[in-house]
Amino acid sequence: MEDLNVFGHIKLAPPDPILGTAEAFKKDTHADKVNLGVGAYRTDEAKPYIFKAVKEAEKRILADPTLNKEYLPMRGLDSFNSLARELLLGKGCAAIAENRVATIQCISGTGSLRVGAEFLKVNVNPPAVYVSSPTWGNHLTIFKKAGCIVREYPYWKPETRGIDIEGMLNTLSSAPIGAVILLHVCAHNPTGVDPTPQQWDQIQNVITQKRLIPYFDSAYQGFASGDLERDAYVVRKFVNEGSQCLVSQSFAKNMGLYGERIGALHIICRNKVTAEHVLSQAEIVVRQMYSNPPLHGALIASVILADPALTQSWKVELKAISERIIQMRVRLLEELIKLKVPGDWTHITSQIGMFSYTGLTSQQCENMINKWHCYMLKNGRISMSGINTKNVAYVARAIKHSVDHSPKL
Numbered sequence: 001m002e003d004l005n006v007f008g009h010i011k012l013a014p015p016d017p018i019l020g021t022a023e024a025f026k027k028d029t030h031a032d033k034v035n036l037g038v039g040a041y042r043t044d045e046a047k048p049y050i051f052k053a054v055k056e057a058e059k060r061i062l063a064d065p066t067l068n069k070e071y072l073p074m075r076g077l078d079s080f081n082s083l084a085r086e087l088l089l090g091k092g093c094a095a096i097a098e099n100r101v102a103t104i105q106c107i108s109g110t111g112s113l114r115v116g117a118e119f120l121k122v123n124v125n126p127p128a129v130y131v132s133s134p135t136w137g138n139h140l141t142i143f144k145k146a147g148c149i150v151r152e153y154p155y156w157k158p159e160t161r162g163i164d165i166e167g168m169l170n171t172l173s174s175a176p177i178g179a180v181i182l183l184h185v186c187a188h189n190p191t192g193v194d195p196t197p198q199q200w201d202q203i204q205n206v207i208t209q210k211r212l213i214p215y216f217d218s219a220y221q222g223f224a225s226g227d228l229e230r231d232a233y234v235v236r237k238f239v240n241e242g243s244q245c246l247v248s249q250s251f252a253k254n255m256g257l258y259g260e261r262i263g264a265l266h267i268i269c270r271n272k273v274t275a276e277h278v279l280s281q282a283e284i285v286v287r288q289m290y291s292n293p294p295l296h297g298a299l300i301a302s303v304i305l306a307d308p309a310l311t312q313s314w315k316v317e318l319k320a321i322s323e324r325i326i327q328m329r330v331r332l333l334e335e336l337i338k339l340k341v342p343g344d345w346t347h348i349t350s351q352i353g354m355f356s357y358t359g360l361t362s363q364q365c366e367n368m369i370n371k372w373h374c375y376m377l378k379n380g381r382i383s384m385s386g387i388n389t390k391n392v393a394y395v396a397r398a399i400k401h402s403v404d405h406s407p408k409l
């Protein structure tokens with residue numbers, strides 16, 4: 001009998017542009033290699049960081065004889081859901097008091113977006129989902145996977161290395177009624193450029209007038225500015241001004257719980273009855289995908305958020321982390337100026353959050369990777385958390401060499 005290769009027709013998948021960079025970095029044995037692709041915080045010693053508040057929460061969880069390993073309900077851990085909601089929307093939020101926020105614990109930000117996308121497709125069937133150009137690559141595929149039509153709105157203006165607010169508003173103005181508009185709450189990935197409060201007003205006006213559905217992606221609350229309240233500005237503004245919207249919330253970056261996969265989906269509804277119906281439908285989505293979410297990360301986050309002293313110590317650490325990143329922006333800019341690298345590099349310090357969109361061409365990025373072992377995305381995005389006091393001068397020299405030897409096209 002012929003020996004059939006049942007799976008032999010399957011082709012090798014192309015490496016993920018972000019995770020593939022991490023793999024290539026790992027394989028490189030060069031002493032000076034730098035990981036500028038990493039989407040996770042690194043200390044000044046280039047090491048992963050575990051929050052002291054997380055360690056303390058884990059100690060308490062281990063010592064608690066009342067806890068067990070039973071399944072969670074489809075919606076997740078109730079204490080986590082309400083604390084996560086309050087962290088995002090703020091104490092005294094009317095939508096919370098009126099019980100019109102449907103919250104479901106999800107598998108971090110990605111899982112939340114996937115559940116949100118599926119929920120929308122099944123229950124709302126929007127004419128299109130608009131994402132910024134550029135955006136975090138997974139946004140496009142997550143919504144496409146759910147069967148949504150994905151379109152882009154302009155966001156980045158290379159000439160100013162800032163927002164293309166006119167292009168964005170024009171595209172949103174011509175979007176069909178009921179289209180979903182995906183917005184990054186803060187620390188836009190990959191550009192590091194957020195709208196100003198005035199620009200958010202303009203965006204909100206178009207969304208309201210054109211009856212579009214805002215969908216906020218909150219992956220960096222507190223990580224961007226070091227201030228949880230400030231980083232939640234736009235979500236709170238929309239919700240407090242009556243917006244019905246969705247929010248995907250992640251605790252990967254701001255609690256350093258990358259591997260725990262802890263996040264939530266919040267759907268802000270017109271009234272309590274609608275929120276109950278919405279939650280029941282979101283639970284069906286979860287039931288069919290993975291039944292119920294994991295427990296451990298939800299326990300860690302809720303132990304931290306339920307104890308004011310622990311919350312305070314977490315906030316202090318979060319501030320220190322975001323300050324290190326801001327400091328590295330300043331140091332990198334200083335080095336680039338010192339080396340007289342052609343061009344204006346002030347966007348390095350005006351951008352915010354984990355990433356900087358350097359403006360390097362793909363040819364220049366290749367030079368960074370191949371000649372200097374500085375691993376980064378080919379679209380010019382670098383992770384500021386990969387930069388530290390020991391390698392900042394080296395990275396600046398790499399940028400200088402890449403710019404000098406591979407001029408802009």
Ligand SMILES: Cc1ncc(COP(=O)(O)O)c(C=O)c1O
Nearest residue numbers: 039108109110136189219250252
């Ligand atoms: C904009 C944005 N959204 C969502 C996520 C999802 O992250 P996670 O699934 O780890 O919570 C990320 C992670 O890098 C991100 O940058």
